[in-house]
Amino acid sequence: MKLRITTPIPTLLFTLFALLLQLSCVHSQHTSNWAVLVSTSRFWFNYRHLANVLSMYRTVKRLGIPDSQIILMLADDVACNPRNVFPASVFNNADRGLDLYGDNIEVDYRGYEVTVENFIRLLTDRVEPDTPRSKRLLTDDRSNIFVYMTGHGGNEFLKFQDAEEISAFDIADAFEQMWEKKRYHQMLFMIDTCQANTMYSKFYSPNILATGSSKLDQSSYSHHADNDVGVAVIDRYTYYNLEFLENNVKNASSKHTMKDLFDSYDTKKIHSDPGVRTDLFHRNLDEVLITDFFGNVQNVETDGVGEDEKWKVDVSELARLAANITSPKKQQKEIKVEELKGKAEKKISAFKVEEKASWTQGVVGATALVACALAWFGGSFMPK
Incomplete structure (x- = not known):
């Protein structure tokens, strides 16, 4: 019985090429995860913004990103504010079950160091030559970066310490410089502020996934206050992101995806319309693990065979199949000659x-x- 190939040869070659391309993409996954976490607000009544950032800081550390790959920028240190009835502590819930400040926190930019200029210099690696490693974003084209920002903002701007503003154009251009300088592989931009979704409306660089807490002309709201602290302790959008991460992403081996996270957004709970921008990000969200941005990279080899060897074997097998398809008669002649x-x-x-x-x-x-x-x-x- 003879096997008859009815599919045109060009179609088969294209299919094989697509498979090879897919394998090469799998092979070229990111090799490191970084986080840039920024609270831009000063003053005691903005306690919740600091709690937002410290909550994200705790989450990425819990999922494996080390302090050496986290840039933490705090415009104010409410933990040491004289109004704080719980000195050296910051809480994100009225039950005060978790001290976010604790003993294991490394602040890289503090107080008046948190400026628009320093933020852009950090992203684009245009810092002074004597800048310590802890204040530098030492990423490359194999690095995934999670950028989280919170504070007071408006239509296409975010305030820094009530003294200056960064615009959506500034951030977009900074990200483009990062792409040109091969400083990231993929990026997740998340922002919690009023009219947050306008802050990523000007992005034009590839491989950026963006999400925000509220659309144009909408405010973002706090979740609840602590009567003893006297102010709100966390914002709604950040609260429900953290709730999903704490309940579902228990460790770095979690299989939950970014689609799962975005699908969990409930406008009735958040009291605003969170947004997601995916047109610059050329991957299906149901294939993007949350730990691709919130966790750390872990290379695992099974039975002494690494991914490199498996990839080479797969490519060799596909090449052999391609040879059989393109010239089956020649292949049969070669087999007869060998015999x-x-x-x-x-x-x-x-x-x-x-x-x-x-x-x-x-x-x-x-x-x-x-x-x-x-x-x-x-x-x-x-x-x-």
């Missing part, structure tokens, strides 16, 4: 063995004749 060569080698080997045996037998016979001749010749000199 004939194998048979010929067997015959030659057998012939050599027989030749060796005949030569050995000849030597033995000649030796016997010489021995007989010597015996006869020696016997002729013996006395009768």
Whole structure:
């Protein structure tokens, strides 16, 4: 029975090329995760903005991103504010079950260091030469970056410490410089402020997934207040993001996707319309793990075979299949030639063995004749 190929050869080649491209994309996944977490507000009544950032800080650390790959920018340190009835502590819930400040926190930019200029210099790596490593974003084209910002904002702007503003154009241009300088692989931009969705409306660089808490002309609202603290302790949008992450993404091996997170948004709970922008991000959200941005990269090898070896084997197999499809007759001829060569080698080997045996037998016979001749010749000199 002969197998008949009805699919056109160009179509099959295109399919194989697509498979090879997919394998190469899998092979070129990101190799590090970074987080840039920014609270832009000062003053005690903005307590919740600090709590927002420290909550995200705790989450990314819980999922494996080390402090060496987190840039934490706090415009104000309410933990040390004299109005704080719980000194050196920051809480994001009225039950005060979790101290976000604690003993294990590394603030990289504090107080008046949190400026628009320093933020843009950080992103674009245009810092002073003597800037310590802890204040630099040491990413490359294999790095995924999670950028989270919170504070007071409006239509296409975000305030920094009530003294200056960063615009949507500023951030868009900074991200484009990062792309040109190969400073990221993929990026997740998340912002919690009034009219937040306008802040990513000007983005034009590839591989950026963006989300915000409210659309144009909408405010973002706090979730609840702590009567003892005296002010609101967290914003609604951040609260429900954290609720999903805490309840579903227990560790870095979680299989929950960004689609799961975005589908969990409920406008009735958030009291505004959160937005998601995906046109610059060329991956299906149901295939993008939350830990691609919130977790750390973990390379695992099974049975001593790494992903590199598996990839090479897959490519070799596809190349062999392509050869069979493009020239099946040639492949059959090559197989027949190989079979004939194998048979010929067997015959030659057998012939050599027989030749060796005949030569050995000849030597033995000649030796016997010489021995007989010597015996006869020696016997002729013996006395009768």
